[in-house]
Amino acid sequence: MFTKVERLISSRNLKPKKKEGFLKIISIFSFLGIMLGVAILIIVMSVMNGFKTDLTNKILGLNPHIVIQPNSFVIDDNYILKLKDNLKDISVSKTYSGEGIIIINDKAKGIIFKGVDSKEKKIKEFFQKNITSGNVEQFKINNIFIGSELAFNLNLKEGDNINLMSSAFVATPLGSLPKQENFKIAGIFNTGFVEFDQNIIFLNIEDALSIFDKDLKDQTLEIYLKNPLDANKYKKQIEKLNQNYFIYTWADLNKSFFSALKVERNVMFIILTLIIIVAAFNIISGLTILIKNKTKEIAILKTLGLNNSSIKKSFFLTGFTIGFFATITGIILGVIFSLNIEKVRIFLTTVFNLEIFPSDIYFLEKLPSEINLFSIFIIFVLSLLVSAIASYIPARHISKMKTFRALKYE
Numbered sequence: 001m002f003t004k005v006e007r008l009i010s011s012r013n014l015k016p017k018k019k020e021g022f023l024k025i026i027s028i029f030s031f032l033g034i035m036l037g038v039a040i041l042i043i044v045m046s047v048m049n050g051f052k053t054d055l056t057n058k059i060l061g062l063n064p065h066i067v068i069q070p071n072s073f074v075i076d077d078n079y080i081l082k083l084k085d086n087l088k089d090i091s092v093s094k095t096y097s098g099e100g101i102i103i104i105n106d107k108a109k110g111i112i113f114k115g116v117d118s119k120e121k122k123i124k125e126f127f128q129k130n131i132t133s134g135n136v137e138q139f140k141i142n143n144i145f146i147g148s149e150l151a152f153n154l155n156l157k158e159g160d161n162i163n164l165m166s167s168a169f170v171a172t173p174l175g176s177l178p179k180q181e182n183f184k185i186a187g188i189f190n191t192g193f194v195e196f197d198q199n200i201i202f203l204n205i206e207d208a209l210s211i212f213d214k215d216l217k218d219q220t221l222e223i224y225l226k227n228p229l230d231a232n233k234y235k236k237q238i239e240k241l242n243q244n245y246f247i248y249t250w251a252d253l254n255k256s257f258f259s260a261l262k263v264e265r266n267v268m269f270i271i272l273t274l275i276i277i278v279a280a281f282n283i284i285s286g287l288t289i290l291i292k293n294k295t296k297e298i299a300i301l302k303t304l305g306l307n308n309s310s311i312k313k314s315f316f317l318t319g320f321t322i323g324f325f326a327t328i329t330g331i332i333l334g335v336i337f338s339l340n341i342e343k344v345r346i347f348l349t350t351v352f353n354l355e356i357f358p359s360d361i362y363f364l365e366k367l368p369s370e371i372n373l374f375s376i377f378i379i380f381v382l383s384l385l386v387s388a389i390a391s392y393i394p395a396r397h398i399s400k401m402k403t404f405r406a407l408k409y410e
Contacts, residue, residue: 003310026286031326033279038330038383039337041272045375046338048265050368052258058193059254061126064093064222065231067253068238069246075221079242086241087234089226093120096208096219102201103163103180104154111150112200113164115208122224127189127202133158134187141204143186147197151188160185164201168213181211276383279326280390283319287394291315316388316395323387327380335376341369 068075080092096115101108116123118139127136132148139145144164146156156162161184169176183203191197209215225234231249238247251258301311337344345367 026282026289027322030279030282030286030322031329033282034276034323034326034383034387035330035333037272037276037279038327038379039334040275041269041379042331042334042371042376043337043341043369044268044272045265045379046334046369046371047341047367048261048268049372049375050370052261052265053370054368055257055261058191059250060228061129062191062193062196063250063253065225065228065250066223066234066238067248068221068223069248070218070220071244071246075219075245080221082241083221083223083238087237090234091120091122091224093117093122093222093224094205094219095222096205096212096214098166098208098212100164100166100211101178102150102154103165104156104160107154109150109154111164113166113208113211114200114202115205116202118204127187130189130191131187132190134185136187138186139202139204140186141207142183143204144183144207145187145189145202146185147200148188148190149194149198150201151185153198156185156188158185158188164203164211166211166213168211170213179211179213181207183207273382276386280323280386283322283387283390284393287315287319287391288397290318291394291397312395316391319391319395320384320387323391324384327383327387330383331376331380335371338369338371342367 075094080094083092084090094117098113100111100113102111118124124136127139127145131145134145144162151157161182163180163182165178165180168179170179189197189202203211205219209218212218223234223238225231228250231251235247235249238245
């Protein structure tokens with residue numbers, strides 16, 4: 001693609017003379033700009049990928065993969081058996097959720113009550129995985145499990161008794177009052193998802209239906225799959241069995257969240273790409289000045305018989321070489337930092353006392369990172385494309401230069 005002469009001229013251009021110190025500075029800034037742009041872009045994309053993956057895993061670990069809510073028909077045991085007969089590798093659990101208030105001493109807090117079937121395998125697995133105090137076998141009638149954040153905020157522990165108030169009302173001599181029942185804290189769980197741990201309590205579905213004054217026709221079904229990514233396929237199969245229920249996948253229930261995450265990722269990609277483009281302008285200005293300073297050399301090369309195409313290619317190669325090695329260096333740095341991003345966060349937190357990635361805001365205990373080879377390839381190609389365009393723009397003006405005028409100019 002490039003001849004030996006073209007490569008020789010390019011290598012000489014990359015080693016400016018002492019009197020061309022300004023060119024050297026521009027070249028260094030061009031290199032650093034593209035390198036940092038590529039590195040930061042890879043780091044940000046890796047963190048965004050890791051953030052999405054970790055939150056998806058958290059959501060799948062804390063929430064059902066498919067939810068079936070009653071419409072005009074009651075969800076009964078016959079329907080559950082029908083689901084299990086027609087669908088493979090599923091686990092079905094009856095649930096009921098509602099909003100209420102937890103009351104302890106003089107403190108009260110709005111909370112979500114989630115009634116679950118304590119005998120269901122998936123429910124037991126969830127508690128066994130996340131419980132920090134208590135025993136799964138203690139999860140029975142009139143006993144509840146609460147999150148570690150809620151326990152900390154209200155100074156609660158295993159064995160304490162608390163009042164739960166629901167939105168249902170009961171008639172009393174004093175009029176209608178919110179329904180209250182007393183429960184014992186049988187266990188405390190910690191999912192690592194701060195928002196979840198401070199806003200949800202688990203109780204038996206019988207207790208949940210009782211405190212909300214509901215019956216079996218109000219319960220919903222939660223379905224857990226072997227592979228959560230097959231949720232849409234299973235949803236279509238369930239819809240064929242009966243059209244009289246509302247059916248939602250985990251993606252449907254978190255659609256706005258994932259859409260917002262996607263938009264944020266795309267915006268960050270565009271903003272950081274602009275850094276690379278701005279850095280590429282240094283290549284344009286540097287090559288333009290270099291060509292001006294090399295006017296006499298260009299004229300001599302033309303006089304010796306070197307055509308415009310070869311001279312253009314040599315100067316193009318000069319700028320592209322800067323962009324290429326800056327891109328490679330940026331990728332290496334970006335990958336290294338992405339692989340050690342949590343160590344970097346801990347270092348900055350310890351040395352500069354900076355709270356980076358607080359868990360109560362981002363719902364994760366550590367800064368996630370996931371390197372995507374396809375994303376790196378896209379960044380690599382994009383950076384080289386920008387470098388190529390930036391190198392071509394000033395190089396193409398060489399063909400417009402006249403040998404006689406160039407020699408006369410000098």
